[in-house]
Amino acid sequence: MAPPTVLVTGGAGYIGSHTVLEMLNAGYNVICVDNLCNAYSSGASKLPEALNRVQEITGKKIHFYRVNITDREQVRSVFQEHKIDMVAHFAALKAVGESCRIPLQYYHNNMTGTNVLLEAMADNNVFKFVYSSSATVYGEPKFLPVTEEHPTGNCTSPYGKTKYFTEEILKDLCKSDKRWAVVSLRYFNPVGAHISGRIGEDPNGEPNNLMPYIAQVAVGRRPKLSVYGSDFPTKDGTGVRDYIHIVDLAEGHVKALDKLRNIAETGFFAYNLGTGVGCSVLELVHAFERASGQKVTYELVDRRSGDVATCYADAKLAEQALGWKATRGIDKMCEDTWRWQSQNPNGYAQK
Ligand SMILES: NC(=O)c1ccc[n+]([C@@H]2O[C@H](COP(=O)([O-])OP(=O)(O)OC[C@H]3O[C@@H](n4cnc5c(N)ncnc54)[C@H](O)[C@@H]3O)[C@@H](O)[C@H]2O)c1
Numbered sequence: 001m002a003p004p005t006v007l008v009t010g011g012a013g014y015i016g017s018h019t020v021l022e023m024l025n026a027g028y029n030v031i032c033v034d035n036l037c038n039a040y041s042s043g044a045s046k047l048p049e050a051l052n053r054v055q056e057i058t059g060k061k062i063h064f065y066r067v068n069i070t071d072r073e074q075v076r077s078v079f080q081e082h083k084i085d086m087v088a089h090f091a092a093l094k095a096v097g098e099s100c101r102i103p104l105q106y107y108h109n110n111m112t113g114t115n116v117l118l119e120a121m122a123d124n125n126v127f128k129f130v131y132s133s134s135a136t137v138y139g140e141p142k143f144l145p146v147t148e149e150h151p152t153g154n155c156t157s158p159y160g161k162t163k164y165f166t167e168e169i170l171k172d173l174c175k176s177d178k179r180w181a182v183v184s185l186r187y188f189n190p191v192g193a194h195i196s197g198r199i200g201e202d203p204n205g206e207p208n209n210l211m212p213y214i215a216q217v218a219v220g221r222r223p224k225l226s227v228y229g230s231d232f233p234t235k236d237g238t239g240v241r242d243y244i245h246i247v248d249l250a251e252g253h254v255k256a257l258d259k260l261r262n263i264a265e266t267g268f269f270a271y272n273l274g275t276g277v278g279c280s281v282l283e284l285v286h287a288f289e290r291a292s293g294q295k296v297t298y299e300l301v302d303r304r305s306g307d308v309a310t311c312y313a314d315a316k317l318a319e320q321a322l323g324w325k326a327t328r329g330i331d332k333m334c335e336d337t338w339r340w341q342s343q344n345p346n347g348y349a350q351k
């Protein structure tokens with residue numbers, strides 16, 4: 001039987017590129033679309049740099065199209081060009097603060113883009129869909145660890161709401177037409193890089209998230225980390241999160257695709273992708289210092305608005321239903337982040 005062909009949206013981004021690599025290794029054919037709004041391309045090659053490197057690492061070919069998923073005609077042309085079996089949908093704008101300043105752009109890109117994609121799928125009889133959701137759909141945790149049964153929808157930012165609203169659309173779609181099989185993967189805090197050090201997280205401008213900030217301090221690009229809050233009711237007063245290695249996360253997607261490929265069951269399924277282990281900001285800082293041999297200078301400052309004290313996953317459902325479990329711990333996350341950051345101090349761009 002020919003290997004299934006998966007259309008990957010946002011495949012040039014951080015999570016998309018790592019997942020494409022694991023999908024190729026697992027034998028899937030991959031077609032990527034990305035409009036490069038948050039991915040680096042040198043212009044010299046047709047491929048964005050992350051995907052160039054994925055091809056180098058795997059020795060396998062990726063079909064790439066520079067497509068904006070909000071553009072109906074562009075999306076349709078990809079479905080006409082290829083016989084697609086499944087879709088893994090990563091393309092989205094994802095900065096929480098920015099989404100509060102420009103909500104309409106977030107709703108257009110993330111909601112309209114997803115609708116256009118789902119319509120093109122239905123028109124082409126493609127009904128298997130893996131969606132990049134987030135722990136943000138749970139809002140402030142009412143209990144810990146957070147299970148998939150935890151209520152969703154109490155999101156504070158337009159970004160978070162796009163993740164929640166999209167899940168609701170997907171549930172309605174599955175109710176309306178029994179051909180749809182949707183897996184929504186709710187990521188906790190993805191960090192780390194591929195073991196090769198060739199691909200990793202390359203945020204534009206000042207990082208919003210903790211791990212890329214720590215890595216840029218360690219490599220000398222930024223003078224110090226601000227630790228947001230040291231008076232939370234946690235083990236050392238700093239915020240506790242469930243960091244998950246990007247390769248574990250990518251493997252979770254392959255398991256979700258395997259499930260959709262092999263099982264006739266349809267409907268909407270949501271799974272947490274996390275480790276179940278909480279790690280504080282200071283624990284991560286110290287683990288990074290050990291892994292890199294560099295000092296990470298930090299200053300304790302006020303809390304960031306909207307941050308919760310503690311959030312970590314119950315990831316047992318993904319283990320039962322997908323046969324997936326995160327295996328890489330905090331030290332490995334730091335070691336792999338450092339390899340990527342120290343070998344590519346300016347990310348993909350050769351500055
Ligand atoms: N990184 C995280 O911490 C995290 C956590 C939870 C959920 N997610 C979700 O995972 C997905 C991937 O996140 P990421 O961290 O890899 O982000 P990323 O910005 O690195 O990747 C997203 C990619 O989508 C592309 N894109 C955006 N809008 C597009 C459009 N309209 N048409 C085509 N391409 C478009 C961007 O150019 C980028 O390459 C997103 O849906 C995000 O919301 C991320």
Ligand SMILES: CC(=O)N[C@H]1[C@@H](OP(=O)(O)OP(=O)(O)OC[C@H]2O[C@@H](n3ccc(=O)[nH]c3=O)[C@H](O)[C@@H]2O)O[C@H](CO)[C@H](O)[C@@H]1O
Pocket residue numbers: 094096097134136160188189190208209210211213225226227228229238239240241281304306307
């Ligand atoms: C409010 C917010 O942005 N939420 C997003 C952020 O979750 P999180 O806020 O959980 O992730 P994060 O990496 O921004 O922060 C993790 C922890 O580090 C702390 N911290 C962070 C940065 C820094 O410079 N100093 C510092 O102390 C922060 O207070 C928190 O306790 O990222 C997630 C993915 O990774 C999701 O996309 C969330 O929606």
